[in-house]
Amino acid sequence: MSVGEEVRTEQGKPQQSLGTAAARNLATTTKSVPQMQEISSRWLLRTLPWVDVQGGTYRVNRRLTYAVGDGRITFVKTGDQVEVVPAELGELPALRSFEDEEVLSELARRCRQRDFAPGEVIADFGNQTGEVYLLAHGRVEKVGTGPYGDDAVLGVLADGAYFGDRALLDPDAIWEYTVRADTATTVLTLSRDDFEQVAERSEALRAHLEQVRAIPDQRTNKYGEKEVELAAGHSGEPDIPHTFVDYEPRPREYELSIAQTVLRIHSRVADLYNQPMNQTEQQLRLTVEALKERQEHELVNNREFGLLHNCEYDQRIQPHDGVPGPDDLDELLSRRRGTKLLLAHPRAIAAIGRELNKRGLVPETIDIAGHRIPTWRGVPIYPSNKIPISAARTTSIIALRTGEAEQGVIGLRQSGIPDEIEPSLSVRFMGINEQAIIKYLVTAYYSAAVLVPDALGVLENVEIGRWR
Numbered sequence: 212m213s214v215g216e217e218v219r220t221e222q223g224k225p226q227q228s229l230g231t232a233a234a235r236n237l238a239t240t241t242k243s244v245p246q247m248q249e250i251s252s253r254w255l256l257r258t259l260p261w262v263d264v265q266g267g268t269y270r271v272n273r274r275l276t277y278a279v280g281d282g283r284i285t286f287v288k289t290g291d292q293v294e295v296v297p298a299e300l301g302e303l304p305a306l307r308s309f310e311d312e313e314v315l316s317e318l319a320r321r322c323r324q325r326d327f328a329p330g331e332v333i334a335d336f337g338n339q340t341g342e343v344y345l346l347a348h349g350r351v352e353k354v355g356t357g358p359y360g361d362d363a364v365l366g367v368l369a370d371g372a373y374f375g376d377r378a379l380l381d382p383d384a385i386w387e388y389t390v391r392a393d394t395a396t397t398v399l400t401l402s403r404d405d406f407e408q409v410a411e412r413s414e415a416l417r418a419h420l421e422q423v424r425a426i427p428d429q430r431t432n433k434y435g436e437k438e439v440e441l442a443a444g445h446s447g448e449p450d451i452p453h454t455f456v457d458y459e460p461r462p463r464e465y466e467l468s469i470a471q472t473v474l475r476i477h478s479r480v481a482d483l484y485n486q487p488m489n490q491t492e493q494q495l496r497l498t499v500e501a502l503k504e505r506q507e508h509e510l511v512n513n514r515e516f517g518l519l520h521n522c523e524y525d526q527r528i529q530p531h532d533g534v535p536g537p538d539d540l541d542e543l544l545s546r547r548r549g550t551k552l553l554l555a556h557p558r559a560i561a562a563i564g565r566e567l568n569k570r571g572l573v574p575e576t577i578d579i580a581g582h583r584i585p586t587w588r589g590v591p592i593y594p595s596n597k598i599p600i601s602a603a604r605t606t607s608i609i610a611l612r613t614g615e616a617e618q619g620v621i622g623l624r625q626s627g628i629p630d631e632i633e634p635s636l637s638v639r640f641m642g643i644n645e646q647a648i649i650k651y652l653v654t655a656y657y658s659a660a661v662l663v664p665d666a667l668g669v670l671e672n673v674e675i676g677r678w679r
Contacts, residue, residue, distance in 0.1 A: 258551075261621070262624075273458070276459065284371050285299045305420065314415065317409050332389060346369065346372045351367070352367055366528075466658065473641065502636070506657050512597065527668070544590065546610070551619070553590055610667070612665075625656055635656045636654070637653075
């Protein structure tokens with residue numbers, strides 16, 4: 212502005228007082244600390260009981276069990292053709308622990324692909340079981356007769372499941388239920404005749420089947436664990452059985468995982484721009500927040516120890532109608548004792564609310580640290596945006612029993628590491644380089660362990676996009 216030039220307002224009138232834009236240059240602003248959209252509630256990190264691990268490894272000792280594998284079969288799809296991965300046939304009880312790749316490949320080649328429309332019957336109750344079905348895609352219902360003579364859904368199976376496997380070992384096996392396609396379904400079938408033809412030419416397979424047929428002679432409980440011989444209700448002086456509790460010879464060990472980053476701050480910033488907020492502290496705070504977000508993501512999704520990948524197959528269930536209804540939540544809770552919490556994506560929680568409202572039900576809420584958390588049967592349903600949503604708008608709901616004393620799910624960490632700022636989280640000074648940049652190594656160590664299989668359950672393939 213030149214000398215003598217009059218300042219005018221937007222309306223063209225002469226300005227009569229100092230403007231706010233000019234005054235701000237001489238004023239001290241009130242400012243917030245740096246904000247971060249990525250920060251979430253992280254309920255899993257807050258509710259999971261943490262156990263200190265010395266030596267970086269946690270071993271889970273269990274009773275000896277004769278059930279191995281995850282029970283889920285993997286397939287390869289090329290165009291509209293589906294093939295089973297030969298090694299995955301080892302998930303079938305008749306082929307469990309059998310490792311002859313040539314024989315498994317021959318069995319895989321003999322599998323035949325079949326497609327079924329929604330509502331079509333795949334197998335009828337009472338008929339002879341002549342083949343095993345490998346469910347490559349879709350959802351099927353196991354239908355039996357209820358106590359009053361009407362049809363009752365005994366269970367729902369989805370991708371990777373199998374049924375009719377008794378046909379491979381028992382020529383007189385019959386279907387004890389009807390199997391009906393709930394959606395468009397693709398299965399691979401392996402007939403008993405093809406299986407026997409391969410066994411006739413393979414001495415290794417015949418020897419393996421003899422061993423498998425001997426396993427039922429081992430007394431086991433309903434969980435597949437070696438039975439503890441006991442006597443009860445006797446009188447007189449009978450012989451009391453002798454027993455011992457056997458352990459797994461190769462228990463699983465969980466090694467602590469790691470999340471790291473190197474934070475860099477220029478010394479000029481650290482020296483000159485620390486008022487009114489310390490730049491180094493704020494940089495570290497935001498970095499630690501991001502590290503914790505990644506930590507919770509790994510606890511849910513990591514293939515080695517994440518909850519979604521470490522749930523046993525018999526603890527995974529499918530929703531009866533696709534959407535997460537109250538009956539599905541009841542079945543999820545009934546699979547384990549003492550469920551402490553449910554973990555679901557916020558959109559899945561909204562879908563649960565819609566289904567409850569349809570039935571005239573209003574979920575109760577409880578106050579936890581000032582937050583109103585919805586519950587089902589008294590079990591809180593915590594939100595977690597770390598649970599993925601598929602392209603088909605399906606997700607999962609996780610049920611947890613937690614704590615070492617309850618043989619549940621626990622978090623693992625190691626306290627007391629050098630330069631620790633929180634348990635198992637450290638910030639270590641790495642020096643200053645030639646460009647005057649200060650470096651800090653930020654590290655978090657963590658993992659999770661499932662002490663017994665029924666401590667963790669998952670309701671899979673939950674539809675969250677259905678509004679009617």
